Amino acid sequence: MRSSWMNANLDLNLVSFPFRAAAKEEEEHVNIPINFMGVGNKVSMNDEASVLKEELNRLKEENRRLTNTLSTMTEDYTALQKSRLGLVVETTSRKRKAENNQEVKSDVVNGSIICSLNNDNVGESSSSEGDSSKKPKEDPKTKVSKVYVRTEPSDTSLVVKDGYQWRKYGQKVTRDNPSPRAYFRCSFAPGCPVKKKVQRSAEDPSVMVATYEGEHNHTNCTKPDTLTASNRGGAPAPPSVFVNRSSANPSVTLDLIQTTLSQSCLAQAPRREIDSLELEKHLVEQMASSLTRDPGFTSALAAAISGMVVRNSPM
DNA sequence: CGTGTTTGACCGGCGC
DNA sequence: GCGCCGGTCAAACACG
Numbered sequence: 001m002r003s004s005w006m007n008a009n010l011d012l013n014l015v016s017f018p019f020r021a022a023a024k025e026e027e028e029h030v031n032i033p034i035n036f037m038g039v040g041n042k043v044s045m046n047d048e049a050s051v052l053k054e055e056l057n058r059l060k061e062e063n064r065r066l067t068n069t070l071s072t073m074t075e076d077y078t079a080l081q082k083s084r085l086g087l088v089v090e091t092t093s094r095k096r097k098a099e100n101n102q103e104v105k106s107d108v109v110n111g112s113i114i115c116s117l118n119n120d121n122v123g124e125s126s127s128s129e130g131d132s133s134k135k136p137k138e139d140p141k142t143k144v145s146k147v148y149v150r151t152e153p154s155d156t157s158l159v160v161k162d163g164y165q166w167r168k169y170g171q172k173v174t175r176d177n178p179s180p181r182a183y184f185r186c187s188f189a190p191g192c193p194v195k196k197k198v199q200r201s202a203e204d205p206s207v208m209v210a211t212y213e214g215e216h217n218h219t220n221c222t223k224p225d226t227l228t229a230s231n232r233g234g235a236p237a238p239p240s241v242f243v244n245r246s247s248a249n250p251s252v253t254l255d256l257i258q259t260t261l262s263q264s265c266l267a268q269a270p271r272r273e274i275d276s277l278e279l280e281k282h283l284v285e286q287m288a289s290s291l292t293r294d295p296g297f298t299s300a301l302a303a304a305i306s307g308m309v310v311r312n313s314p315m
Numbered sequence: 316c317g318t319g320t321t322t323g324a325c326c327g328g329c330g331c
Numbered sequence: 332g333c334g335c336c337g338g339t340c341a342a343a344c345a346c347g
Binding site: 169170172174175181183195197 | 335336337338339340341
């Protein structure tokens, strides 16, 4: 993809500003003068503020560009996913008329394709067929959705990570698919009516099809990487479903700008004009504190400072 | 020993 | 009515 150059850009941007921000904090709290470069003349607070403001504006612009690039990449990725897996979306079950009448709506979430099957039109067409009375106990409005997950073909475990805890209660080999179908019930909450069926796609064994029935009557409190039924018996590692959003890469600071803006300031006063200076100060503090919490950064900073002190010290 | 999985048996809907 | 098939149950089993 195009991520390599993006990372390079991110890294480049992070070199200057955060270091400056951390240096500012050092100056304020640890009494290490920011002019340790040996210049000698003390920079006034106003100059410092204007430099920071300038830097922040530049970063904002860069952030906006990268956000645009990211959204473009996301769209490309979505289109690619749909073109690769969209063919499987069409239901393979020809037996159940109701299913064939369902309106299929697909979407890509976290690397999986989610298809919602709208049951609302089932009742309308059933009047002529006269089988509405035969409709099983299942509520016609039960929300049914399908998730298509690409996994390793060699991986035989029928486990799909989705953030909930499931208890397997059955497994069957169906007629139209040589691979077994596993039945799960949501065990996160005692009364949760949601069921899940997981089966490999007949067309593409590397694709797992998870069918969800019903809606959870509880919130999802687990993280995506903790979920599903436990992996006992030395079963193979479950497939990676979700795009890994965690990153040890310092480029995460870019996101920090976004979240800081939206959560702590903009979210509280969405329509009000916000004191830009206050906001910038808050941003700098956030970045500085997050960076100084990183032992790697602090040790690198200490090494850089000590190196400069050694260079500038009289022999 | 508690919890979750496995797997054969059972049940009910559907087509012929 | 019979057989097929998908879905569920529950006893046995495995694991920590």
